[in-house]
Amino acid sequence: MAAAQDQVRVSSVMHVRCPDRLPGEVFRQVLELCAELSPTVQALPPSAALVELKGALRYHGTDAHHLGEVLRVRTLARLGIDVRCGIGPTITVAVTASAQIDTPGGVLAVDPDQVLDWLGPLPVEALHGIGPKQAAALREYGVHCVGLLAAVPPATVQRLLGGTAGRTAADRARGIDPRPVATRALPASASVRHAFVQHTLDGAVVRGALLDLVAQLGLQLRRRSQVARGLTLTLRFAGGTAWEKTRRLPEASAHEDDLRTLAYRLIDAAGLQRGRMTGLVLKGEDLVDADQIAEQISLDQAREDRLTAEAVSDRIRRKFGPGAIGPAAALRRVS
Template sequence: MIPAPTHTLWHIRCRPDTSPEDHRHVLDLLAGFTPLVQPLPPLAALAQVKGSLRLFGVDAGELAHRFRVQALVQVGVDTHIGVADTWATAATASARVGPSGVLHLPDHRAVERFLGPLPVQALHGIGPAQAAQLEAYGLHTIGALAAMDETVVCRILGGKAGRTLRNRARGIDPRAVAVHRMPESTSASFAFDRDMYDPVLVRAALLDLAVTLADRIRSREQVARGLTLTVRLAGGATAQRTKRLPALSAHTDDLRTGTLRLLDAMAFQRARIRRLTLIAEDLRPADEGPGTQLSLDQARENRLRLEPVVDRINAKYGRRLAGPAGAYRRAS
């Protein structure tokens, strides 16, 4: 007879080289084990399996091993799974699973034994600067952080951050699984017909992709939360960067600005570029966006007012007839 389940939350990590398509396949497979799944893009997920244990006849740790084997066989994706009672603890565990690929913390005593000796920077959700601040005060382990008086931690890290991280160090995290579908995305690519060194043409081609995606998601009445840029270099190597937009948006200006910041962050120096792929991620209905906001940039306000007009012209007379100047187009 299976004991009453307590620690039944999974945090699943896919290998860093997993493609977005394979991540979706893993989520589809996970839905066969439990309906309570929260995708965590780009390559993770959270699942509550408490209601599935009686059906499968095993505990949460053994069920995680079964899921991992099926993901390897059916999808070809290696996953690491932490099993605990809270999000932060399970996520900390999934980063330290060892050779088995699954770390099951079945009770609070196991959680304390696991978290206590870990370095403080291993706690899920803590930033490098916060870890450095704690270490400067002699708090080098998660156990030391958990044992420290809350008032002291709040003085070091600030009120809200201090309480949150100290609670997580003690295995306390009230966040529940928020069930929703995998956020939608859309992409556009441009392949150069030769190795491209010229940074002006690379930037122009990338801006053209940003305009294409902005046109597309506005036509679908959607807004994007983030952008991912993948650059394929000569020889087959790739580089990738992801950026979260300051606010949900489908404005051409916002996507162009975010795209250029992604390219600048890659800091290419005379790289031989063959292909650019830009992905607008976490697409939501347009009514979830922030709406119209007042801006002190009059030029930007004018461009935003013209966007619906440009969209109508392009819809009537042909794609990209009207739009921002300076976009790269392949010579005919």
Template sequence: MSRPSRTTDRDRVIWHMRCRPDTTPDAHRQVLDLLGEYTPLVQPLPPLAALAQLTGTRRLFGVDPGELAQRARIQALTRLGVDLHIGVSDAWSTSATASARVGRSGVLYLPDHRAVTAFLAPLPVDAVHGIGPAQAAALQRYGLHTVGALAAMDETVVCRILGGKTGRVLRDRARGIDPRTVTAARMPESTSAAHAFDTDTLDPVLVRAALLDLVVTLAERLRGREQTARRVTLAVRLAGGATTERTLTLPAPSAHTDDLRTATFRLLDAMAFQRARLRRLTLIAEDLRPADEGPGTQLSLDPARENRLRLEPVLDRINAKYGHRLAGPAGAYLKAS
């Protein structure tokens, strides 16, 4: 079976950019505009990351991709006051892994196959971009503890452990191969809420209670703005510092607590954390649009749900008058999930 070929700087260079966790959504948008001065191929990765694909950097700018990334980082600091970490390579997943390990310089440039291999090989296997805790644990049970071990393992064996498509994709990424390209897109309108645990936790009750709190916060905010959300993204930071996220598109744009709760808990269940300790939860409502652009509320034939939908405006008015979150959903929401 033929494998995707490695590209070179003449073909493409991909920057993966991360903003500091305290960066505001408005500052993130300004960073995207700054990246647009270097290339039209900028893809936002909410809440605080982005991709940029460049070609011919030495010919156009007179410097190599790493030096150009340093220039962009300095401009972000001086013009916007935003600190960026940028990973630079010829593959999306490799650049994303590099941007999380830039060190004090803020930029990590991997110019060729030798540099990519030397960087990836000693990393723990859970550093592969896109791998989940359960998948990493499965590889470790078979003695594959580093990215280099995964890259060197026979593809058939990896596919037996992780499944055909997943095994091939993760093994390719461990070898620095990722055929995905950057798709130019506008930053979607979004709003987010986050919860940081006092100590790393694996208690599912505490995790779900925190998520429910975030759901209610976002739902109230959307209804207050007369907006609806089309997508929901859940980003989870683990005890080791790694971050994983998933996105779900709602059947129809909604600002109802019920709909956002259902989508959010589906995302959490799909992540299959098992015994992983969690440090921070971020919930993002994306692709926002005016409420009057969406379809009207449909009859669900569920009396309990219909009662909750009728109560939402009443609860919103109580909270607006007497204080945020004075009234909210009952604990039965957790049991229903």
């Protein structure tokens, strides 16, 4: 009984690392599975999450490693994906542990009293938060593993990496990371972008690219079961200048008809004439879950037909890939 109470008193964090290029809707389902284990889940888009297990250990009456195995089994059985779960007393240890799992899926749990011994032999770049430039600076000084970084005086690390970065690295090498897991859902915005191969002045080409971005953004929102309350359009020009404007949608939506109408109003507001454009960014703002918005029943048969076609297009994209269907390309006369 005493051992179980000691285990509960120690913070236990699980870092869930999903496969790369995970669809947004599947990522949302992984977060829901994490929430079945603990109410404190922090989404780290596009494919990772943090789970605070401190209270969950007592609630489920088991240890952290077992909870990681439970999550793996559930994601495999329900979603067909295998996740990697790193578990430790701090966020740094948990994230570092999940990156050390070589197999496609697995669980690696580091006990609080083993943190320094486990971190010590790891290459310095394996420590969560140490980037390539910082690792190069440390190696040049002769610090090639986390154990040596922990042994170097913090003041020396600060001189090598800078004040705040050096202090943070020195603390994390010693297993110190006071950051809590903060409940955080999927981000409140989503963006898609297009870069032109050559600078363009052609308004038809720009509108064609914008139409494609509308289709991409709408598909992304519908996959995540979210709707946007506004759009932001950013136009990037040669020379590094940019133009940006945000407008609210009359009603929150993820349907291409609604997004396209507002996107065209935004680009019309830019008053383009002879500016050489290099790229476009379309962002859905103030996202909310679709089930929180009441959708008005439409008596417009043409609109209902378009929504039905949109649903069919989504099914085709899910089966054959996002590029399987999209806005019709402009026909060009071949001489």
